[in-house]
Amino acid sequence: xxxxxxxxxxxxxxxxxxxxxxxxxxxxxxxxxxxxxxxxxxxxxxxxxxxxxxxxxxxxxxxxxxxxxxxxxxxxxxxxxxxxxxxxxxxxxxxxxxxxxxxxxxxxxxxxxxxxxxxxxxxxxxxxxxxxxxxxxxxxxxxxxxxxxxxxxxxxxxxxxxxxxxxxxxxxxxxxxxxxxxxxxxxxxxxxxxxxxxxxxxxxxxxxxxxxxxxxxxxxxxxxxxxxxxxxxxxxxxxxxxxxxxxxxxxxxxxxxxxxxxxxxxxxxxxxxxxxxxxxxxxxxxxxxxxxxxxxxxxxxxxxxxxxxxxxxxxxxxxxxxxxxxxxxxxxxxxxxxxxxxxxxxxxxxxxxxxxxxxxxxxxxxxxxxxxxxxxxxxxxxxxxxxxxxxxxxxxxxxxxxxxxxxxxxxxxxxxxxxxxxxxxxxxxxxxxxxxxxxxxxxxxxxxxxxxxxxxxxxxxxxxxxxxxxxxxxxxxxxxxxxxxxxxxxxxxxxxxxxxxxxxxxxxxxxxxxxxxxxxxxxxxxxxxxxxxxxxxxxxxxxxxxxxxxxxxxxxxxxxxxxxxxxxxxxxxxxxxxxxxxxxxxxxxxxxxxxxxxxxxxxxxxxxxxxxxxxxxxxxxxxxxxxxxxxxxxxxxxxxxxxxxxxxxxxxxxxxxxxxxxxxxxxxxxxxxxxxxxxxxxxxxxxxxxxxxxxxxxxxxxxxxxxxxxxxxxxxxxxxxxxxxxxxxxxxxxxxxxxxxxxxxxxxxxxxxxxxxxxxxxxxxxxxxxxxxxxxxxxxxx
Amino acid sequence: xxxxxxxxxxxxxxxxxxxxxxxxxxxxxxxxxxxxxxxxxxxxxxxxxxxxxxxxxxxxxxxxxxxxxxxxxxxxxxxxxxxxxxxxxxxxxxxxxxxxxxxxxxxxxxxxxxxxxxxxxxxxxxxxxxxxxxxxxxxxxxxxxxxxxxxxxxxxxxx
Numbered sequence: 045x046x047x048x049x050x051x052x053x054x055x056x057x058x059x060x061x062x063x064x065x066x067x068x069x070x071x072x073x074x075x076x077x078x079x080x081x082x083x084x085x086x087x088x089x090x091x092x093x094x095x096x097x098x099x100x101x102x103x104x105x106x107x108x109x110x111x112x113x114x115x116x117x118x119x120x121x122x123x124x125x126x127x128x129x130x131x132x133x134x135x136x137x138x139x140x141x142x143x144x145x146x147x148x149x150x151x152x153x154x155x156x157x158x159x160x161x162x163x164x165x166x167x168x169x170x171x172x173x174x175x176x177x178x179x180x181x182x183x184x185x186x187x188x189x190x191x192x193x194x195x196x197x198x199x200x201x202x203x204x205x206x207x208x209x210x211x212x213x214x215x216x217x218x219x220x221x222x223x224x225x226x227x228x229x230x231x232x233x234x235x236x237x238x239x240x241x242x243x244x245x246x247x248x249x250x251x252x253x254x255x256x257x258x259x260x261x262x263x264x265x266x267x268x269x270x271x272x273x274x275x276x277x278x279x280x281x282x283x284x285x286x287x288x289x290x291x292x293x294x295x296x297x298x299x300x301x302x303x304x305x306x307x308x309x310x311x312x313x314x315x316x317x318x319x320x321x322x323x324x325x326x327x328x329x330x331x332x333x334x335x336x337x338x339x340x341x342x343x344x345x346x347x348x349x350x351x352x353x354x355x356x357x358x359x360x361x362x363x364x365x366x367x368x369x370x371x372x373x374x375x376x377x378x379x380x381x382x383x384x385x386x387x388x389x390x391x392x393x394x395x396x397x398x399x400x401x402x403x404x405x406x407x408x409x410x411x412x413x414x415x416x417x418x419x420x421x422x423x424x425x426x427x428x429x430x431x432x433x434x435x436x437x438x439x440x441x442x443x444x445x446x447x448x449x450x451x452x453x454x455x456x457x458x459x460x461x462x463x464x465x466x467x468x469x470x471x472x473x474x475x476x477x478x479x480x481x482x483x484x485x486x487x488x489x490x491x492x493x494x495x496x497x498x499x500x501x502x503x504x505x506x507x508x509x510x511x512x513x514x515x516x517x518x519x520x521x522x523x524x525x526x527x528x529x530x531x532x533x534x535x536x537x538x539x540x541x542x543x544x545x546x547x548x549x550x551x552x553x554x555x556x557x558x559x560x561x562x563x564x565x566x567x568x569x570x571x572x573x574x575x576x577x578x579x580x581x582x583x584x585x586x587x588x589x590x591x592x593x594x595x596x597x598x599x600x601x602x603x604x605x606x607x608x609x610x611x612x613x614x615x616x617x618x619x620x621x622x623x624x625x626x627x628x629x630x631x632x633x634x635x636x637x638x639x640x641x642x643x644x645x646x647x648x649x650x651x652x653x654x655x656x657x658x659x660x661x662x663x664x665x666x667x668x669x670x671x672x673x674x675x676x677x678x679x680x681x682x683x684x685x686x687x688x689x690x691x692x693x694x695x696x697x698x699x700x701x702x703x704x705x706x707x708x709x710x711x712x713x714x715x716x717x718x719x720x721x722x723x724x725x726x727x728x729x730x731x732x733x734x735x736x737x738x739x740x741x742x743x744x745x746x747x748x749x750x751x752x753x754x755x756x757x758x759x760x761x762x763x764x765x766x767x768x769x770x771x772x773x774x775x776x777x778x779x780x781x782x783x784x785x786x787x788x789x790x791x792x793x794x795x796x797x798x799x800x801x802x803x804x805x806x807x808x809x810x811x812x813x814x815x816x817x818x819x820x821x822x823x824x825x826x
Numbered sequence: 827x828x829x830x831x832x833x834x835x836x837x838x839x840x841x842x843x844x845x846x847x848x849x850x851x852x853x854x855x856x857x858x859x860x861x862x863x864x865x866x867x868x869x870x871x872x873x874x875x876x877x878x879x880x881x882x883x884x885x886x887x888x889x890x891x892x893x894x895x896x897x898x899x900x901x902x903x904x905x906x907x908x909x910x911x912x913x914x915x916x917x918x919x920x921x922x923x924x925x926x927x928x929x930x931x932x933x934x935x936x937x938x939x940x941x942x943x944x945x946x947x948x949x950x951x952x953x954x955x956x957x958x959x960x961x962x963x964x965x966x967x968x969x970x971x972x973x974x975x976x977x978x979x980x981x982x983x984x985x
Contacts, residue, residue: 063921064921067921070929071913071917071920071921071936072917073863073864073865073905073933075929076863077863079863080857080863170847255928255930256874256876256931256964257868257876257930304928304930305928306866306928306931307927307965309964337870338868528928694966694970697966698927698965698966700967701968724869724873725869725873725874726871726873730962732959732961732962733956733958733961733963733972734956734959736968738972739969
């Protein structure tokens, strides 16, 4: 691990590595996750999921299920209100209320295999499951479309019969929900100026966020209409609002309590079970708990969209990108709203490109409704752009990091999506990668090295913080964005930094929706950033109040008091001998000086600044099996200013490993009827410890000038690069280019065999073969 | 409703006699009957390792065993690992080496590591990675977990 800092400001806590406040709860099993709550009389809810991937619901007969002993309620889509398509559900992946409601439980049609069609509440999980088997659902099957390009064809089965692209009713109905274009400059002139043009098509499979905790919630409805919802999510405020919107009730009726969350990665920013649990709790008068199985998580919750990308890039022989022309087709799943927009934004954002045209298509297919997954869309996009760059570098004979340095976007560069970049760290991360010993380290037989850069825009948004001084001078800190990877500790560090106290003297917690103001979701790499702004402001309000109280006690002017080392001091030069007043002293005199010592801040944190990162990946390819092992990996990323350095590194490592899984193993496999064939961790293979080397990290710090400490979001960027970095490393190792992820052993082996066949043809014919692959070297026993 | 059977299991040094349905998995017995929710469920197919406990000292995925199969045996869950108010070194070091992000895999990871260090008191990186290959962590990329296990091995050796 290493770090490159461009600013030497001295901090008490920022950038340090204190142990987390919730650590003991996490290592002793005390932390309560979504499924860990129980109430007397609680019922167990289960969802019945469609066994048909596309069809019209003709009838649902629930009578036998209702008659089963222990069954307290059975609901279908008909029991939920019809809601308008006008409203939007906010969160990391905004969607219409109607689509979200229909995704929660199907109404007239099922859009994918695994779509919920009914739900049961019963006295035990086994009775609930038994009841599901007694529900008779008659569905008239319709043709299924799974491939994103087939879905675009005019004669494809229509998933939404009345959907017109971009709402243009003048055009025929289409599975293409929307299309959008970013363009600038003169594409034709750009390609004319190019000495080399590379064009390819890329594919990515559908992948899942893979959080280990499945979705879970518990709902209680009181006689006066008030509802309490315990929920594992990335934003209990937005879950409250979405649940209320789907059920057409006022959000004020729901108090949502944030459970600890066992991973989310974007996937826990929308509702699936919550409206069903609330509705059944209302109808039965008993609390209802719902917990998904792993199978349900795969079949019923938002994966990251699979995609097809065509990209054409031109460059001069001295390594300047002259033009980029790209089309991205993204699988939205059963309802509109893939991450194609973010993919378009991220595609070439690391570079200064004058002439470009980027077109995105959001396309319905009969798969689960896609949802946000860490830097949504950006990995698919960077897969295409970063591999094509690698090929250009090879053709013009330029080091791929030098090429990136030469084309790097910097302060003042206009982003492809419009705004002009503030300070960003593209140059700094590429330079740190060039300077890293990894980049020059020797490689062995069948080993290769690839690099890739990536962009993520980062978010900010609403955050509220509350600070309150305890009788002994310690401080409670309440914020309202669920802590998914250590943000509680990070925000306690902000409070401790400003109050100039020990970080362990801050007690951070996540408040429920009734006990603190609104907070956005823990998503978009926004939480460390935006809540830190709220905590910072609350701390300064508290300090100002503490100084005022000290001045009152000392009978001096407030300006004569300064805050230092967690206490009010008389400023140097002011007459007087009063001893400093600590937070404990002031808390003891609180009633006499204006009441309890507490402060709040509610902010909309603007000024989030993008994160850039560059990865170096070494692989070893087994030419006999096509298996690829990542043998060394370095993540270089601009964190602006690392709030908690270990958690910044942890995000970089975790993101890279998810990207490596995506690159090499992970993908949904469907049969022709749209039934997922690998809905479990056995066949949906996520990386285990044994699959990986230690992921090295370099934290670069180019401070964000619009944040008190310079923080940038860090959570998402590191998943953007691995798809291309691994692909480029495989090429470097064995001389074959793969344009489809995952690059699983059969695909790598086939590419090697195809290359060998091409070589043989070339050797036997008259040598017209284009780019022969290198002969892999035999594997020696290790 | 299937007939219930009575089992006697020692969990965290305390003996429990309970009537259970024969099909009850050990993980559900621990969580639902005994209220020990520190062992987590991630897959119920013995692949994620979030439910790992010690059964007679051996790391065991509690979703692979029926509660009835634990009859007469001794189970240690995450709730029973700290002794006399002090964390086990594996717990302490996972915390101190930031081997915890969301914490959901942590209970199982801790018990798998405890069993690993019983077998192999001073493991290499490769032995740690092999020893924890049955426990999925989606957050950390495993680096800090491996560091933590090394630190715990050192702490145990120094005892």
